[in-house]
Amino acid sequence: MALLVTGGAGFIGSNFIRDWLALGDEPVVNLDKLTYAGNPANLGQYVGDRRYTLVQGDIGDAALVAQLLATVQPRAVLNFAAESHVDRSILGADDFIQTNIVGTFRLLEAVRAYWKGLQGEAHAAFRFLHVSTDEVYGTLSPTDPPFAETNRYEPNSPYAATKAASDHLVRAWHHTHGLPVITTNCSNNYGPYHFPEKLIPLVIHNALAGKPLPIYGDGQQVRDWLYVGDHCSAIRTVLAGGRLGETYNIGGWNEKPNLEVVRTLCAHLDALAPRADGASYATQITFVKDRPGHDRRYAIDARKLERELGWRPAETFDTGIEKTVRWYLANPQWVQDVTSGAYREWVGAQYGAATP
Ligand code: NAD
Ligand code: TYD
Secondary structure, X not given: OOEEEEOOOOHHHHHHHHHHHHHOOOOEEEEEOOOOOOOHHHHHHHXXXXXXXXXXXXXXXXXXXXXXXXXXXXXXXXEOOOOOOHHHHHHOOHHHHHHHHHHHHHHHHHHHHHHHHOOHHHHHHOEEEEEEEHHHHOXXXXXXXXXXXXXXXXXXXXXXXXXXXXXXXXXXXXXXXXXXXXXXXXXXXXXXXXXXXXHHHHHHHHHHOXXXXXXXXXXXXXXXXXXXXXXXXXXXXXXXXXXOOOEEEEOOOOEEEHHHHHHHHHHHXXXXXXXXXXXXXXXXXXXXXXXXXXXXXXXXXXXXXXXXXXXXXXXOHHHHHHHHHHHHHHOHHHHHHHOXXXXXXXXXXXHHHHOO
16 A cells, blocks of 8 residues: 655645654655755655655656556555645746646546556545645635635636646546545645745745845735644545545634734744844834735635544644744754745745845
């Protein structure tokens, strides 16, 4: 028995594999293209461990995926691989179309051929778990109920549109071809190994570097925040007991406006790593031009997952954020290693003079 995980060198995938290997001995093969967001060092502790294999490659490489499936004979494929950053999708969507749509299509086709060749119990027990986002549902007004699985898909960013397309492909491969799929749609994650282009790690990184903390627009956009370890436990739960062809929303019941998130981070940093001049990191907050098409509010109704499979998040926002800040303070080398040349070019293109 083994799992094939795609995109496992990124933020959530690497947390998933670490937790998986801490809980049991079932081997994991990680197929990852190692884009700017993929970092083999995230799982460096498993180099030489017979339970873990990293294969550098593209989910869109049909021959490679077919060969890998034939050799590994996984009982499940978990698809984390994606281009995942909204701002990058606004500057250029090509890679998002290629990986999130074309790549998912090629992966589905390779997995379908493999699954058709399985016999008996292996065929019946096989799962394809597609990891997706709440952003496919679009945006909410302050009084709307949170997103349920029955909400219409109304993606607003190029990123969300490509993830929505991939969800539709996964659905169709189940409906038409019978592929045993399950899709999860999760809210904003945070935690260790989060690439510092996303709000929470970017703010921690910039704060400690004495740089501005860029808040888009008025900072009153609301996101639901979930600690990454809780997302990983939800995925394990859905893999074990989710119903075929179903989608499950995953969320933290933690709606917060961005400005509040940033102020909370500053308060933790003030307590754990005070600035030499005694001023609060909050003095570095800088309002910058808003993101085009910026979704105002995301909120998740995760009651289906709780009702059917008994899952609830273990962390509150306060406990999860404190763990996260402590992790970044303890791992400055990791941040330094990932914020290399390509990252600095991106910051220049995205923030211009606002963030030196
Ligand atoms: P990430 O950007 O940190 O990691 C993505 C990983 O996929 C990287 O290791 C990258 O090298 C790899 N990859 C990219 N293109 C590939 C390709 N063509 N073939 C193989 N590997 C490829 O992303 P993340 O934040 O870890 O997100 C993982 C998944 O979870 C994504 O599908 C994302 O849409 C979804 N998701 C993320 C969040 C969040 O808050 N980060 C929330 C909900 C859902
Ligand atoms: P992000 O972490 O990019 O996740 P997503 O866009 O997928 O929700 O952004 C989270 C929120 O923070 C979003 O409303 C945009 C905002 N934001 C800023 O205000 N400043 C920043 O520098 C970044 C990266 C994000």
